[in-house]
């Protein structure tokens with residue numbers, strides 16, 4: 001098992017954001033975590049990546065217990081998080097943002113990975129030396145994903161990547177996720193766009209108020225009317241316009 | 245001719261302000277932290293340079309560790325090195341222990357106040373050790389000078405100006421083009437995103453303090469060489485003028501601190517030349533306030549400085 005999470009808790013003072021979550025991702029899988037606003041999806045991913053200290057539970061990656069390790073240790077071992085809201089560095093150029101993805105790379109191959117990111121995203125190659133702040137919302141998401149790819153991850157965790165993108169970009173994004181997966185990268189995808197997420201994923205989990213309330217095959221979840229009604233609201237049907 | 249002489253003196257004084265201002269702006273730009281120990285580190289370097297070259301470091305009777313006196317060149321090197329060490333100690337005790345690793349519990353007031361505490365402790369230790377008098381530094385004195393068209397340029401001053409500009413250019417290059425520089429800028433803009441990508445603040449913060457110590461140490465010994473005297477109070481005025489220079493140039497901007505520091509130095513010397521010494525403070529701070537009215541972010545500043553939180 002690539003990622004194996006047992007009994008994970010996240011607390012912020014009195015807020016108990018993630019409660020006893022068990023979850024796993026096998027090598028080569030696309031797994032989605034669904035849930036309404038405030039369900040604890042971001043808290044879950046941040047805890048998995050070491051950006052927030054879990055209040056309990058364990059996180060194993062490729063057989064090693066990384067629960068108490070730093071984010072840097074996780075990155076070195078092949079975990080990468082594409083955070084909510086993209087979090088690109090607007091004071092840096094497009095190229096420098098991508099170099100940040102290679103920050104911990106000590107092997108000589110990172111330049112090749114950088115080149116393959118530029119090949120994959122020609123828009124970024126054209127804007128290589130421009131400040132990242134001039135990119136459109138869709139391009140910024142490509143940059144955030146490209147930056148993650150330069151670290152040569154085995155598992156990429158994406159936190160609501162479709163948020164704020166136009167329908168066309170949303171389509172491209174989900175195609176990209178499938179493509180990355182075909183290239184051998186395992187994906188843990190947090191989304192509110194339930195329909196699209198369940199289309200690309202093979203399995204899914206549903207979080208409600210910090211607890212897992214449903215899990216199963218993507219097809220089964222997609223056909224679960226109770227899921228759409230009770231836990232997810234109807235944001236999924238209405239993607240917001242592209243921020244740019 | 246006297247006017248040009250004052251311009252040259254202003255640039256020399258300005259280069260001391262520049263060095264200290266760059267130390268301030270680096271810490272603010274990367275860590276969003278006004279490091280109050282900077283003027284003390286500057287003073288420490290100057291006083292140590294003097295003490296080591298005249299009668300050594302007091303060891304209060306501890307056997308086998310009596311240091312000094314030594315030639316002034318060696319004293320300068322030791323003083324700078326000791327200042328770097330002192331700055332790293334400050335990092336340990338102001339920044340590191342009081343910084344919460346996870347979550348966002350860092351309150352700016354805590355490092356600020358603890359660095360103020362360090363300022364007072366170091367300053368008073370120096371007073372206890374060496375007294376409060378102004379001391380003469382026995383370095384290369386004014387006799388080493390070149391006369392260019394009637395303007396006297398002291399060789400040590402010229403050398404120090406070149407060193408200062410070289411160091412600042414090097415620092416700027418590191419920040420722009422090196423991996424460590426990118427890491428520092430990433431922390432400055434968005435510590436959380438930097439951490440997610442594997443940038444470890446715990447490893448980079450000491451780099452900032454090391455550079456701070458180096459800059460302050462350099463400024464302190466340059467001051468000792470150029471003005472030939474040091475005192476435990478020498479950091480007070482230089483510190484506030486350097487802050488003025490940094491704010492004038494724009495918080496967090498290295499070249500802003502360079503230009504700002506030089507402008508303050510020039511303003512000071514020219515004000516003395518035209519209006520006398522009493523008007524210096526009014527002119528310097530008046531200029532600063534005027535600039536802030538017209539351009540609140542300073543000459544080269546960005547609005548984003550001070551938003552990131554480590």
Ligand SMILES: Nc1ncnc2c1ncn2[C@@H]1O[C@H](COP(=O)(O)OP(=O)(O)OP(=O)(O)O)[C@@H](O)[C@H]1O
Pocket residue numbers: 012015017035036037038039040041042043044084
């Ligand atoms: N840094 C924090 N400090 C305190 N409470 C927090 C913090 N981050 C999140 N929370 C709280 O934890 C709960 C879960 O938040 P989280 O952001 O993980 O949910 P989410 O599912 O990602 O929501 P969204 O869909 O809006 O992104 C919420 O009640 C939120 O208010």
Ligand SMILES: [Mg+2]
Pocket residue numbers: 041042043084159160
């Ligand atoms: Mg979220």
